[in-house]
Amino acid sequence: MAADVLAAADLRGIDSHGVARLHAYYELLQAKAINPTPDVRIIHETPSTATVDGDNGLGLVVGPKANKIALEKAKAVGSGWVAVQNTNHYGIAGYYPLQAVEQDMIGVSMTNTTKLVAPCFGIERMLGTNPIAVGVPCGKYPPVVLDLATSAVAFGKVEIANRVGATMPEGWCIDKEGKPTTDPKAMMDGGALLPLGSDRDRSSHKGYCLSAWVDIMTAVLSGANWGPFAPPFTLRSGVNATEKRVGKGIGHFFGAWRVDGFRPADEFKAQMDDWVDTFRATKAEPGKKVLIPGDPEREALEERSVSGVPLTEAVVVDLEDISKTIGVPFDRTVFEVDAE
């Protein structure tokens, strides 16, 4: 299950969330910070809702199991919703709605994450990058999939700027004093990401509201740790650990609406095809085109399904390290072929 989630990220071009993270998950399992044999179970439910206890399992395993419960409830009564407590990082948010789309449902997935984002007017980290993902089935076209962190940008973009020594655009970050900064180091050294909208003039209160919504649905509703109390993803990032606990682990929220709970699925999907054609035809800036949500990931999927997934040397070394320690045979040439 975990391999399927990670491979989906790599195939869809989201390198930051694929096997590049395997070593971090592996360390958490080795350190027994994550339960390798979780008893994932429903602790509260109605016909269309449930709360699931992830038993501190890998989010990559708890997530697919909980999402499946949401889809089963939707199949039975038209929509299904599952809040998850006591879980860990679940990979790309967009993986889960794709499971719903396969059954002609509109799927939703959210998760809270360890604090990185300052609220509008705030100057300290209080919320995670708290993504929202939604998948919508089409007819002849691939599904429309949106998958967005509710911060101005994901933390990965700051890390990349730092690695290559670049400055960042204005509106991404503040430093530890709360001052706007374009220096990635200044954010990483106790600063914070800004919410979607960047500043009050451009409505950063809206990004803050959306992030707060995700935090409430995933963590307050499920009984997980919310806001600044969400535990860190990796052992190495213990810097965000906090003494106070207000629940168990981090939280996810999954859901799906059956399209035919509203109108015949074929009718809906034909309209979605028309919707896609209409938006693709939008008059655009010179040299640009208007994309359909999910286009970049689909293009990567098409290319990588044929040519393979390029991995950086650092990731291959990480994989080799895991192989050596646990005794799984490792053939480096496979990776060299893929990386061409």
Place this chain on the structure above:
Amino acid sequence: MAADVLAAADLRGIDSHGVARLHAYYELLQAKAINPTPDVRIIHETPSTATVDGDNGLGLVVGPKANKIALEKAKAVGSGWVAVQNTNHYGIAGYYPLQAVEQDMIGVSMTNTTKLVAPCFGIERMLGTNPIAVGVPCGKYPPVVLDLATSAVAFGKVEIANRVGATMPEGWCIDKEGKPTTDPKAMMDGGALLPLGSDRDRSSHKGYCLSAWVDIMTAVLSGANWGPFAPPFTLRSGVNATEKRVGKGIGHFFGAWRVDGFRPADEFKAQMDDWVDTFRATKAEPGKKVLIPGDPEREALEERSVSGVPLTEAVVVDLEDISKTIGVPFDRTVFEVDAE
């Protein structure tokens, strides 16, 4: 019902959506562009979902009726979801989740609106300001309520800048050539609002995705007119009318999750109180404080519940005009007292 929705807007300080709009609704009714006696009915349903045909009624009446169906379904099976076709402008999005909150539910409301917003990289109006509102019950504190247009700003802010002859901050609008502009006239003269995020560097693709999501849930799912085909709100704004129709009227989407579908409501509400205290205590910029979603509206509600709702002269003249035409007695002194 309509009066309750409009009064809620005025009491909560959202003057643009209160009785200031009564004359526009009145004109639509007089012109028989809106059906004054709609047969609002369910045309498709499952235990937790339904599609409602608003029979071209006032959104201010169709909305509350459809939202009530969502709440009844949530009461029965844990969550309830209603898509609405063949309806009209429904007032403030935040009105509807407040009905859910009263029953210890988390409520959601969305609507599409006539086109004003360009997609990321686009240079023409394709989407409405498509708001998302969510209400969450607390224990000792008032509910947390978020209510946000998915554009960088609401059109009302452009109108205000135009009225007072001010320039706008960068990141709100483009002109009819698709160039960034700070001149409100340039937007109003065939330009467009930008999605939340403002530009690609600051993630306007995310605002576009959220607006697209609202468009799909409210209009494609219900069988209403989606995207650029959503009809205009007022008779006067016929400039956005289009020949092509892809459904009936505009669309809404309402829903609610029963809190006790996930965990005991008292437990949840106690955690929400702690959540509110925690976020209020965020370290903030000098002279600022971190707000809880819904704070500005609550402050207006407290003040106006005591001192009344200030109306501009133009609105009072509008009300007087309606009174004269339909023969309802009009006492101007009432308004003069309220406006002090």
